[in-house]
Amino acid sequence: xxxxxxxxxxxxxxxxxxxxxxxxxxxxxxxxxxxxxxxxxxxxxxxxxxxxxxxxxxxxxxxxxxxxxxxxxxxxxxxxxxxxxxxxxxxxxxxxxxxxxxxxxxxxxxxxxxxxxxxxxxxxxxxxxxxx
Amino acid sequence: xxxxxxxxxxxxxxxxxxxxxxxxxxxxxxxxxxxxxxxxxxxxxxxxxxxxxxxxxxxxxxxxxxxxxxxxxxxxxxxxxxxxxxxxxxxxxxxxxxxxxxxxxxxxxxxxxxxxxxxxxxxxxxxxxxxxxx
Numbered sequence: 001x002x003x004x005x006x007x008x009x010x011x012x013x014x015x016x017x018x019x020x021x022x023x024x025x026x027x028x029x030x031x032x033x034x035x036x037x038x039x040x041x042x043x044x045x046x047x048x049x050x051x052x053x054x055x056x057x058x059x060x061x062x063x064x065x066x067x068x069x070x071x072x073x074x075x076x077x078x079x080x081x082x083x084x085x086x087x088x089x090x091x092x093x094x095x096x097x098x099x100x101x102x103x104x105x106x107x108x109x110x111x112x113x114x115x116x117x118x119x120x121x122x123x124x125x126x127x128x129x130x131x132x
Numbered sequence: 133x134x135x136x137x138x139x140x141x142x143x144x145x146x147x148x149x150x151x152x153x154x155x156x157x158x159x160x161x162x163x164x165x166x167x168x169x170x171x172x173x174x175x176x177x178x179x180x181x182x183x184x185x186x187x188x189x190x191x192x193x194x195x196x197x198x199x200x201x202x203x204x205x206x207x208x209x210x211x212x213x214x215x216x217x218x219x220x221x222x223x224x225x226x227x228x229x230x231x232x233x234x235x236x237x238x239x240x241x242x243x244x245x246x247x248x249x250x251x252x253x254x255x256x257x258x259x260x261x262x263x264x265x266x
Contacts, residue, residue, distance in 0.1 A: 012172075029169065029170070029173070029174045029177055030177055030181075033167060033174075033178075036168070045157075048148055048149075048152075048153070048168050050149070050170050052148040057149050057150055058149060058150070058153065060149050072198070109236050
């Protein structure tokens with residue numbers, strides 16, 4: 001549409017590295033805090049949600065999220081599995097990494113992997129890197 | 133990494149995820165390290181873990197038994213090295229806050245710039261206080 005826009009060298013877009021946003025959903029404060037610090041230190045933009053309801057608010061607010069990292073057992077109206085299923089319907093293509101003390105029998109299709117708690121944040125970060 | 137250690141640390145206590153995310157991200161862009169908490173208990177966990185805090189920016193209305201007034205009082209009594217800035221949308225909270233915070237309350241909805249300015253002021257005041265000869 002705008003000719004002048006097309007003349008912007010393509011390299012200019014590359015100067016601003018793509019920031020990957022991780023939405024952490026975890027109702028245990030220290031676990032959420034340490035994970036958020038770890039991912040921020042690794043260069044990610046991190047949004048912290050205390051439960052599935054907060055995660056829904058974040059997604060509905062138009063914040064761009066590339067990966068969701070969620071606990072399964074949480075207070076609130078939904079657990080992590082229900083959240084993942086809801087996301088699968090509303091945001092197909094948004095991967096959800098789940099973690100819990102016990103592996104669920106079935107993982108939703110949008111969950112490429114599962115981590116037993118306590119999980120290595122380094123392993124989770126590698127998984128995220130592979131997803132985005 | 134040395135510069136990361138010198139970044140002032142701000143803890144934001146706010147139960148609304150959108151409000152909390154917005155102000156936390158703004159303050160991170162200002163160069164602060166920001167810890168996000170929802171209730172007063174999160175703050176005590178951080179203090180118990182010996183994470184050094186410079187400023188606590190707290191909503192008056194917090195989930196749980198401890199509200200922002202109580203947080204401010206306890207901080208001022210027990211941890212005078214930490215500055216506390218309160219915010220609230222509640223009418224009438226102003227006078228109550230006046231006794232607890234040097235500059236009075238930040239009324240909601242606040243502008244992120246005003247929060248940053250208030251934090252900057254608190255940090256500056258502290259720096260000049262520590263530099264003063266006895």
